[in-house]
Amino acid sequence: MQTLTRNQQIVFDIINKSSEPLKAYTILSNVQKKGIKAPPQVYRALDKLIEMGKIHKIESKNAFVACQNSSCNVSKATAFSICESCEEVTEISNSKISKYLSNFAEKSGMEYKKYNLEFFGLCKKCK
Amino acid sequence: MQTLTRNQQIVFDIINKSSEPLKAYTILSNVQKKGIKAPPQVYRALDKLIEMGKIHKIESKNAFVACQNSSCNVSKATAFSICESCEEVTEISNSKISKYLSNFAEKSGMEYKKYNLEFFGLCKKCK
DNA sequence: TTACATAATGTTATTTTATAACAATAAACT
DNA sequence: AGTTTATTGTTATAAAATAACATTATGTAA
Numbered sequence: 001m002q003t004l005t006r007n008q009q010i011v012f013d014i015i016n017k018s019s020e021p022l023k024a025y026t027i028l029s030n031v032q033k034k035g036i037k038a039p040p041q042v043y044r045a046l047d048k049l050i051e052m053g054k055i056h057k058i059e060s061k062n063a064f065v066a067c068q069n070s071s072c073n074v075s076k077a078t079a080f081s082i083c084e085s086c087e088e089v090t091e092i093s094n095s096k097i098s099k100y101l102s103n104f105a106e107k108s109g110m111e112y113k114k115y116n117l118e119f120f121g122l123c124k125k126c127k
Numbered sequence: 128m129q130t131l132t133r134n135q136q137i138v139f140d141i142i143n144k145s146s147e148p149l150k151a152y153t154i155l156s157n158v159q160k161k162g163i164k165a166p167p168q169v170y171r172a173l174d175k176l177i178e179m180g181k182i183h184k185i186e187s188k189n190a191f192v193a194c195q196n197s198s199c200n201v202s203k204a205t206a207f208s209i210c211e212s213c214e215e216v217t218e219i220s221n222s223k224i225s226k227y228l229s230n231f232a233e234k235s236g237m238e239y240k241k242y243n244l245e246f247f248g249l250c251k252k253c254k
Numbered sequence: 255t256t257a258c259a260t261a262a263t264g265t266t267a268t269t270t271t272a273t274a275a276c277a278a279t280a281a282a283c284t
Numbered sequence: 285a286g287t288t289t290a291t292t293g294t295t296a297t298a299a300a301a302t303a304a305c306a307t308t309a310t311g312t313a314a
Contacts, residue, residue, distance in 0.1 A: 006291090024272080025271075036292095038294060038295080101224075113248040116245050118244075119228075121232065162264095166301070167301090
């Protein structure tokens with residue numbers, strides 16, 4: 001279990017506490033009082049945290065969430081459902097989907113490393 | 128079958144002819160001789176073409192490809208494999224995956240509208 | 255046709271997202 | 285201690301996307 005550096009910890013904490021995905025510049029403006037002053041500092045921390053599997057990027061929103069899945073396959077397989085009304089993002093941890101998709105990738109002839117899946121629609125509350 | 132407007136046709140043609148995903152500003156610089164001079168003109172055409180299901184956006188690359196799938200479910204379900212070495216992007220049209228994932232979404236309690244799936248790894252040539 | 259509404263276009267400026275480049279520190283290694 | 289490697293700090297810039305508003309074209313109904 002890798003320990004986080006100072007900046008990584010600061011950035012992780014704010015993402016982890018948030019109930020919604022955070023954008024890089026929102027993170028930046030929230031950590032400036034802690035001494036992180038410029039975009040590269042944030043983006044570098046984000047890159048490392050993604051590498052470690054501690055956070056994920058929601059590609060369709062350019063936003064970042066903490067991994068909710070304690071047994072997360074070190075970011076090799078990520079899946080989210082995204083509500084188009086309230087913007088709620090939920091990480092899906094379903095081992096069947098993950099097996100199904102990894103198997104598919106293996107069979108397709110590519111050397112598979114990871115996938116990202118994003119569902120869009122209306123969540124229970126909004127539909 | 129909707130007909131394309133002038134700008135939509137110009138933008139679609141260049142994407143459709145390309146063997147790789149194109150970025151918005153690459154498209155722009157390639158259509159300036161045809162009278163499309165500014166980013167909003169490109170982005171507006173891209174938005175409409177996506178709506179129609181004629182092209183898809185590769186979210187992880189901010190790039191656009193023509194739909195390869197004549198029976199494409201009007202962009203409700205998109206899946207791609209992306210080679211991390213040569214950057215080749217292939218659209219996957221597999222009705223089993225699409226049924227499997229739509230079913231999953233329906234059962235999850237959300238009102239499902241669409242999904243996007245991106246596989247990463249090495250293609251046959253590069254592995 | 256004319257009048258009205260709607261969609262598409264043209265244009266300038268700006269916002270948002272992300273990285274290049276390089277100097278300075280800190281941590282890990284031998 | 286000295287050397288390598290990772291992390292940080294900083295300035296500037298690149299890349300991706302949109303806001304806002306004026307103009308032109310297209311569709312539609314009296």
